[in-house]
Amino acid sequence: MVRRLEKVKREEPFVIQVDNDFIIAYEGETLATVLLAAGKKIIRRTLKNKSPRSYYCGMGICNECLVILENGTRVRACQTFALPFMKIRTRE
Amino acid sequence: MENRDFVVIGSGPGGLSAAVAASSLGVEVTVIGEDPKIGGQIFRQIAPPFIIQEPLSDSQNRKIFENLKSEISKNDIQFLNKTVVWGIFDDKTIAIDNPRNSLIKPKKILIAEGAYETPVAFRGWTLPGVMTLGGVQILLKSQGVVPDGRVLVAGTGPLLYLTASHLLNNGANVIGVLEASSLTQLMKKAVPLWRSLDLLTKGIFYFAGLKKHRIPIYFNSVVKEALGSEYLEEVVSVEMNEDWIPIVGTERKLKADVLCFNFGFVPSTSFTHLAKCEHTCNPRLRGWVPKFNSRYETSREGIFVAGDCTGIGGVKMAVIEGKIVGTEVACQLGCISEIEADKRQSKLRKALSRHKWYQNFLEKIYAFRPGLLKLLTDETIICRCEEVKLRTISEIIDDGYCHIEQIKRLTRMGMGRCQGRFCYPTLLGILGQRLSFEELVSEDFSGRLPVKPLPLKFFSEIESLQQKIGNEPSR
Numbered sequence: 001m002v003r004r005l006e007k008v009k010r011e012e013p014f015v016i017q018v019d020n021d022f023i024i025a026y027e028g029e030t031l032a033t034v035l036l037a038a039g040k041k042i043i044r045r046t047l048k049n050k051s052p053r054s055y056y057c058g059m060g061i062c063n064e065c066l067v068i069l070e071n072g073t074r075v076r077a078c079q080t081f082a083l084p085f086m087k088i089r090t091r092e
Numbered sequence: 093m094e095n096r097d098f099v100v101i102g103s104g105p106g107g108l109s110a111a112v113a114a115s116s117l118g119v120e121v122t123v124i125g126e127d128p129k130i131g132g133q134i135f136r137q138i139a140p141p142f143i144i145q146e147p148l149s150d151s152q153n154r155k156i157f158e159n160l161k162s163e164i165s166k167n168d169i170q171f172l173n174k175t176v177v178w179g180i181f182d183d184k185t186i187a188i189d190n191p192r193n194s195l196i197k198p199k200k201i202l203i204a205e206g207a208y209e210t211p212v213a214f215r216g217w218t219l220p221g222v223m224t225l226g227g228v229q230i231l232l233k234s235q236g237v238v239p240d241g242r243v244l245v246a247g248t249g250p251l252l253y254l255t256a257s258h259l260l261n262n263g264a265n266v267i268g269v270l271e272a273s274s275l276t277q278l279m280k281k282a283v284p285l286w287r288s289l290d291l292l293t294k295g296i297f298y299f300a301g302l303k304k305h306r307i308p309i310y311f312n313s314v315v316k317e318a319l320g321s322e323y324l325e326e327v328v329s330v331e332m333n334e335d336w337i338p339i340v341g342t343e344r345k346l347k348a349d350v351l352c353f354n355f356g357f358v359p360s361t362s363f364t365h366l367a368k369c370e371h372t373c374n375p376r377l378r379g380w381v382p383k384f385n386s387r388y389e390t391s392r393e394g395i396f397v398a399g400d401c402t403g404i405g406g407v408k409m410a411v412i413e414g415k416i417v418g419t420e421v422a423c424q425l426g427c428i429s430e431i432e433a434d435k436r437q438s439k440l441r442k443a444l445s446r447h448k449w450y451q452n453f454l455e456k457i458y459a460f461r462p463g464l465l466k467l468l469t470d471e472t473i474i475c476r477c478e479e480v481k482l483r484t485i486s487e488i489i490d491d492g493y494c495h496i497e498q499i500k501r502l503t504r505m506g507m508g509r510c511q512g513r514f515c516y517p518t519l520l521g522i523l524g525q526r527l528s529f530e531e532l533v534s535e536d537f538s539g540r541l542p543v544k545p546l547p548l549k550f551f552s553e554i555e556s557l558q559q560k561i562g563n564e565p566s567r
Contacts, residue, residue: 001221001240001350005262008236009143028139033235041220041323048479052322054220056476058227059133060126061208061360063509063545064218064476073547078230079126081139 001036014084031077031088032065043067043077044090093195096122098421099186101177101363102204104132106399106410108160110202113418115167118427122170122196124177124188131157132206133226134407139234148232148262153407178542180367184394189546193553200394200421203364204414207357207400210378211514213474214467215317221324225255225354238264241349244327246270246315249457251354253298260305267348269302270313270329272336284453316343316467318351327351336463356458358517359401365539367395373535375524378460378517387420387437388413405451412444465521475515477508485522494526496537509545512537
């Protein structure tokens with residue numbers, strides 16, 4: 001859903017695990033950016049109707065982009081920076 | 093627990109300027125902000141460690157920010173970045189998440205929580221690919237990415253043209269702009285801009301840029317529906333009359349991958365509500381503003397407000413309001429005399445009145461026109477978090493429950509993770525058709541802990557937390 005601009009200089013890329021996939025991330029990127037740049041348009045599904053949701057407000061107040069960290073904590077993907085070896089889940 | 097003189101919540105223009113003003117007069121100041129860097133939404137910069145040759149968007153307020161930063165470097169201000177405030181208790185104790193379960197006990201608090209984009213509900217607004225204009229700005233300015241595929245920009249006002257231009261300059265495929273107002277309406281409203289030639293030139297420049305790129309601007313048009321099974325595939329726009337009432341039969345289909353929209357801003361009142369400050373509902377803004385006196389002190393003694401959370405006024409007003417608060421806090425803490433504070437504040441208030449026109453301009457541009465509510469159908473989701481549709485809300489209202497707190501309890505609307513930020517504005521519009529203006533103005537809701545989501549395990553520690561402050565959390 002988003003494309004990285006080439007004119008932005010980034011450090012060396014690393015890989016994070018999202019569900020069963022490995023995707024590329026750069027230091028400074030939020031999990032939301034990493035997911036959208038990898039073409040993962042749907043970030044979560046609602047509990048009630050399983051309706052697809054994704055990046056919406058970008059500033060940490062709508063809570064639509066929640067993902068689950070390895071320790072079970074739900075975090076807002078737009079406010080959480082990607083780190084090497086991170087493992088996240090996008091579904092229960 | 094740490095004792096501080098003055099804690100500022102929010103590191104945008106209002107918060108920073110208050111911090112500088114108070115600190116330069118000898119007050120011990122702590123500024124708490126959620127982002128890794130100061131500046132808030134308006135001064136947002138590229139995330140470290142990214143490097144860019146020039147800013148990815150024209151930062152109109154860069155100079156103001158540079159001035160603030162240089163003032164900050166001359167003062168000894170404590171900054172707690174990447175820190176979420178999740179509670180404000182009755183005795184003004186503030187709970188933060190970093191480090192976990194820390195408490196700060198300030199003598200004075202400034203809440204400068206800013207604003208967010210007015211949500212406008214239409215069918216399909218929850219689909220992936222539909223996002224706020226601000227969300228797109230953040231992706232570009234701070235993350236160095238642009239939306240891929242066909243991008244449609246919608247809403248009303250100058251921000252549409254600015255963002256569309258930034259996107260075009262960075263290679264995005266902008267397929268059009270849907271402007272709710274007519275060109276004449278837009279021009280009429282832009283008249284006050286002669287006061288700021290800078291803004292006017294910029295506006296014309298962006299407008300011309302879109303023309304040059306042959307980007308169609310559809311005036312009198314609004315998004316009727318966003319379609320797609322799993323994510324956005326197509327947008328149906330509809331033309332509207334001067335009151336923004338959709339005209340049947342004027343629908344237009346546009347294939348799009350990303351739809352970003354903005355219909356103005358609504359003051360953020362999560363913290364002022366949590367702190368039990370008194371509020372007034374402002375139906376024009378489709379939200380609430382805290383009540384405050386000429387020194388920006390709220391109904392709760394020692395708790396102040398500044399910036400867009402007091403009403404949408406932009407950066408320059410926020411900076412002046414912050415200075416008024418900083419001076420007042422210094423005075424109340426005995427750093428300067430009342431006479432000196434009065435002198436400084438009356439000067440600042442004069443300066444503030446010179447910027448009122450801009451606030452009026454913004455209010456006119458983004459004034460809510462009830463015609464937009466005609467876009468709602470029974471199946472439109474009003475509350476994104478709890479997935480409450482208009483049908484449910486209408487039934488409750490037809491049964492005679494016309495107050496926000498009643499509707500909240502009966503439908504769960506507003507009880508979700510966003511805490512009503514994205515449904516109350518629409519609900520206020522709906523209630524505006526049922527309640528008198530006086531009734532609407534007195535509508536209110538109560539804030540709840542935690543303001544931002546926290547892991548549950550945080551709360552298993554809340555007992556020890558309560559013992560520490562010897563107080564029940566605010567309810």
